[in-house]
Amino acid sequence: MSIKSKRAIQKVPSLRFHKGTGHYRVTLNGRDTWLGSDPEAAQVRYQAEIARWLSHGRQPAPPSPRLITVMELVDKYTAHLVGYLPDNTHRSTLLTWCGRFADFAGGMPAAEYGPLALQQYRAALCDGTLSRRTVNRMAQSVTAIFAWGASMELIPGSIPEALRCVKGLRRGHAPGTTEPEPVRPVEWATVAATLPHLPRPVRELVLVLWHSGARVGELVAVKAVDIDRSGPVWTYSPKDHKTAGLGKTRVICFGPEAQRILKEAMLRHRDGYLFPPADAMKEWSEGCRVHRRPNQLPNLRETDRTLGEHYTNASVCHAVTVGVRKANKAREMELGRPLEDGEAVPHWHVHQMRHSYATRARQHFGLEAARAALGHADAAITQVYAEADKALAATVAAKIG
Numbered sequence: 001m002s003i004k005s006k007r008a009i010q011k012v013p014s015l016r017f018h019k020g021t022g023h024y025r026v027t028l029n030g031r032d033t034w035l036g037s038d039p040e041a042a043q044v045r046y047q048a049e050i051a052r053w054l055s056h057g058r059q060p061a062p063p064s065p066r067l068i069t070v071m072e073l074v075d076k077y078t079a080h081l082v083g084y085l086p087d088n089t090h091r092s093t094l095l096t097w098c099g100r101f102a103d104f105a106g107g108m109p110a111a112e113y114g115p116l117a118l119q120q121y122r123a124a125l126c127d128g129t130l131s132r133r134t135v136n137r138m139a140q141s142v143t144a145i146f147a148w149g150a151s152m153e154l155i156p157g158s159i160p161e162a163l164r165c166v167k168g169l170r171r172g173h174a175p176g177t178t179e180p181e182p183v184r185p186v187e188w189a190t191v192a193a194t195l196p197h198l199p200r201p202v203r204e205l206v207l208v209l210w211h212s213g214a215r216v217g218e219l220v221a222v223k224a225v226d227i228d229r230s231g232p233v234w235t236y237s238p239k240d241h242k243t244a245g246l247g248k249t250r251v252i253c254f255g256p257e258a259q260r261i262l263k264e265a266m267l268r269h270r271d272g273y274l275f276p277p278a279d280a281m282k283e284w285s286e287g288c289r290v291h292r293r294p295n296q297l298p299n300l301r302e303t304d305r306t307l308g309e310h311y312t313n314a315s316v317c318h319a320v321t322v323g324v325r326k327a328n329k330a331r332e333m334e335l336g337r338p339l340e341d342g343e344a345v346p347h348w349h350v351h352q353m354r355h356s357y358a359t360r361a362r363q364h365f366g367l368e369a370a371r372a373a374l375g376h377a378d379a380a381i382t383q384v385y386a387e388a389d390k391a392l393a394a395t396v397a398a399k400i401g
Contacts, residue, residue, distance in 0.1 A: 012050060015046045023036060024042035026049055028049065029058075068111070069108065070105045070113060074099075074106070097137075097138050110159070111159065114159070114163070118166050121139070125139075126174065135174070143166075186356055187356075188210075191206065191353070194320065198323040201280055202320070204274075208254070209350060209354070211261075211397075212252055212254055212255075212401055216351070217312075253393045255396075255397035256401065276309060277311060328345050331343065358374055360400055365396055372392035
C-alpha cells in the first residue's frame with residue numbers, strides 16, 4: 001500500500017458548508033451530522049464531534065440511553081417484589097419503604113443518585129419517630145433497589161457499589177433516632193391476669209402460644225386438618241412462615257397442655273379455623289342479652305366493617321392490649337382507688353411469650369434444645385439436622401408444652 005493511500009485512510013472528515021440549507025455539516029461513517037448555521041459555533045461542535053468519533057475508534061458514538069428516574073426505577077422494582085415475594089408483612093414493609101423513598105427522590109435521574117443523596121435521605125428519616133435499626137434497614141433497601149436496577153441493566157453497576165460505601169448509623173452516633181429496648185420474656189402471672197379479660201378464641205390462642213413457643217402469625221389460621229395427631233406429640237407445619245422463602249420447613253410441636261386446649265377448639269370447629277373471631281362475637285352477643293335492659297331498643301346502626309375468617313397479628317395484639325386495660329380497670333374497681341406503682345398489670349404483647357418459652361426451654365434442656373424448639377437455624381442446615389431438630393423440639397414440648 002502506498003503512503004498516499006495510507007494518508008487517505010487516516011484523513012479526518014472536514015467541516016463542510018451546505019449551500020442549499022445554509023448550515024454546516026460533517027459526514028462520519030456515511031452519516032451527516034448537522035452543526036448549525038453559525039460558523040464559529042459550528043467549528044466548536046465540529047471539533048467535539050471529531051474528538052468523540054476518534055475516541056470511539058473512528059466509529060459513531062453509541063446512542064445515550066434515556067435517563068430513567070428514581071420513580072420509574074422504584075416502580076419496576078416494586079413490581080418485581082410483588083411477583084417474587086409472598087404476600088406477607090415483610091413484603092408490605094418493603095413496599096411501604098419503597099413508596100417513601102420514591103416520594104423523597106422520585107424525580108431525580110437514577111444514574112445521578114450517589115452516596116451523598118443516600119445520606120441526605122437517611123438524615124430526613126432521622127426525625128425522632130424511627131429507631132436506628134429501622135433507619136439503617138430503610139437505607140439498605142435503597143441500595144437493594146439500585147442493585148436490582150443494575151442487574152437489569154437499567155443503571156450503571158457503579159451506582160450500587162458506591163451506595164454500599166455508606167456505612168450504617170452506629171449506636172451513640174445517630175441523633176434523631178431511638179434505641180428500642182430488647183424484647184423481654186413476659187411472666188406467667190402477667191399473662192394469667194390478662195386471660196379472663198380476653199375473648200375466648202384469643203384466650204385459647206394465647207394459651208397455645210405460651211405452651212408451644214410458636215409465632216402468632218403461624219397459628220391464627222390453623223385448622224384441625226393441618227395438625228398431625230398420629231404421635232404423642234402433635235406437630236403442625238405451616239405453609240406460610242417467616243423462613244418459607246428460604247426453602248425451610250417449620251415444625252411446631254404441641255405437648256399435653258397445648259393439646260388439651262386444641263381439643264376443645266376442635267370440638268367446636270372440625271373443619272374451619274380453630275380460633276375464629278366469630279366465637280368472640282358470639283360470646284359478646286350472649287353477654288349483651290344477659291345485661292340488656294327490659295326497655296332497651298335494638299341497635300339499628302349499620303357498618304361497612306366485616307368480620308374476618310381468622311385473626312391477624314395486629315388484631316391479636318390489639319385484643320391483648322385491650323385485655324390489659326380491662327384487667328387494670330377491674331383491679332381499680334375492686335380496690336376502689338387508682339392503682340399504685342407495682343399494682344397494675346404491665347403492658348405486654350404476644351411476641352414476648354415466644355421469648356418466655358425459649359427461656360424455659362433453655363433452663364430445662366440447654367441452648368441447643370431451645371434453638372430447635374423455636375425453629376432457629378441457618379438456611380444451610382441439612383435435612384439430617386432438621387430431623388434432629390424435630391426430635392429435640394418434640395422432647396421439649398412433651399415436657400413443658
